[in-house]
Amino acid sequence: xxxxxxxxxxxxxxxxxxxxxxxxxxxxxxxxxxxxxxxxxxxxxxxxxxxxxxxxxxxxxxxxxxxxxxxxxxxxxxxxxxxxxxxxxxxxxxxxxxxxxxxxxxxxxxxxxxxxxxxxxxxxxxxxxxxxxxxxxxxxxxxxxxxxxxxxxxxxxxxxxxx
Amino acid sequence: xxxxxxxxxxxxxxxxxxxxxxxxxxxxxxxxxxxxxxxxxxxxxxxxxxxxxxxxxxxxxxxxxxxxxxxxxxxxxxxxxxxxxxxxxxxxxxxxxxxxxxxxxxxxxxxxxxxxxxxxxxxxxxxxxxxxxxxxxxxxxxxxxxxxxxxxxxxxxxxxxxxxxxxxxxxxxxxxxxxxxxxxxxxxxxxxxxxxxxxxxxxxxxxxxxxx
Numbered sequence: 001x002x003x004x005x006x007x008x009x010x011x012x013x014x015x016x017x018x019x020x021x022x023x024x025x026x027x028x029x030x031x032x033x034x035x036x037x038x039x040x041x042x043x044x045x046x047x048x049x050x051x052x053x054x055x056x057x058x059x060x061x062x063x064x065x066x067x068x069x070x071x072x073x074x075x076x077x078x079x080x081x082x083x084x085x086x087x088x089x090x091x092x093x094x095x096x097x098x099x100x101x102x103x104x105x106x107x108x109x110x111x112x113x114x115x116x117x118x119x120x121x122x123x124x125x126x127x128x129x130x131x132x133x134x135x136x137x138x139x140x141x142x143x144x145x146x147x148x149x150x151x152x153x154x155x156x157x158x159x160x161x162x163x
Numbered sequence: 164x165x166x167x168x169x170x171x172x173x174x175x176x177x178x179x180x181x182x183x184x185x186x187x188x189x190x191x192x193x194x195x196x197x198x199x200x201x202x203x204x205x206x207x208x209x210x211x212x213x214x215x216x217x218x219x220x221x222x223x224x225x226x227x228x229x230x231x232x233x234x235x236x237x238x239x240x241x242x243x244x245x246x247x248x249x250x251x252x253x254x255x256x257x258x259x260x261x262x263x264x265x266x267x268x269x270x271x272x273x274x275x276x277x278x279x280x281x282x283x284x285x286x287x288x289x290x291x292x293x294x295x296x297x298x299x300x301x302x303x304x305x306x307x308x309x310x311x312x313x314x315x316x317x318x319x320x321x322x323x324x325x326x327x328x329x330x331x332x333x334x335x336x337x338x339x340x341x342x343x344x345x346x347x348x349x350x351x352x353x354x355x356x357x358x359x360x361x362x363x364x365x366x367x368x369x370x371x372x373x374x375x
Binding site: 003004007008009010011012013014015016017018019020021022023024025026027028029030031032033034037038040041042044045056057058059061062068069070071072073074075076077078079080081082083084085086089091092093094095096097102103105106107108109110111112113114115116117118119120121122123124125126127128129130131132133134135136137138141142143144145146147148149150151152153154156157158 | 164166167169170171172173174175176177178179180181182183184185186187188189191192195196199200205206208209210212213214216217218220221222224225229230231232233235237238239240241242243244245246247248249250251252253254255256257258259260263264265266267268269270271272275276277278279280281282283284285286287288289291292295297299300301314315316317318319322330333334337
């Protein structure tokens with residue numbers, strides 16, 4: 001099938017996603033990832049710590065670990081969809097960063113993303129595909145934040161890569 | 164809709180979105196990073212087009228009181244958190260979407276970023292449990308509270324209520340602003356492409372003459 005041979009124009013892909021996102025907005029809410037990831041963190045932590053997790057107020061007051069939370073399934077869906085796409089287009093193969101510096105950058109980057117999502121209560125997806133189109137004040141705060149952060153991160157990236 | 168129905172709808176949406184993102188190599192991180200570092204706008208343009216459609220789509224439904232907008236208070240923590248996120252996503256070379264999509268392609272680096280996102284979230288839950296800030300959803304008031312750096316809640320629906328003008332009007336204004344940014348990018352691309360084309364043309368001119 002042609003779809004799995006050529007790279008799709010991102011504009012076309014994003015138009016399709018935007019239309020579907022409006023449908024999702026009607027059914028449950030706009031596309032978001034951070035909340036689902038938090039719930040997964042809670043479920044994993046509960047799996048490791050058991051009832052000990054209830055001693056942390058965050059997991060009682062903000063996110064009570066539960067499998068019946070729609071945002072989790074958006075993330076699992078994205079993983080499944082990408083896996084299907086990669087396998088059918090023969091682009092699936094195990095790859096990993098070669099250099100230690102890359103592993104270090106990914107580790108720090110991942111931690112900052114996790115902390116940032118929780119501090120702000122939003123992730124980049126709800127910033128661009130949810131809050132800002134809803135004209136939420138938080139969307140504008142978040143866009144300014146992410147632009148400043150991406151600029152700052154790019155400067156670090158430039159230093160590290162030496163470009 | 165039942166809770167299970169919501170989960171199924173989300174899973175279907177996620178699967179299609181993941182497939183489209185994988186096939187188009189769209190990346191939200193690249194949309195910002197490439198524009199800043201390399202002045203290339205392939206992903207930025209796609210992001211802007213999606214935001215225009217969503218702005219009009221969401222505000223049309225918000226005007227008639229339909230849909231499920233997000234409801235929570237925002238404040239300086241929104242800016243600060245996304246600032247940290249912005250640095251993190253450039254360092255990790257992936258955002259929340261592309262970590263899942265790249266993991267699906269077999270990228271162990273993306274899986275590693277995802278695991279540490281979980282670790283970061285858990286670490287923050289420890290910090291939160293110590294001082295309860297930003298406020299939990301149950302104690303959000305929707306009003307500014309400057310002492311805790313909170314600005315309350317405002318979106319297209321509150322604009323409609325305050326000004327008595329349908330939300331979609333504000334949505335169209337925002338879409339026009341996004342379109343202006345999109346046009347500026349197109350113009351910039353053309354400006355950069357023109358000298359390159361002129362250069363290529365002058366390099367080819369002798370060859371063309373020889374062929375004639």
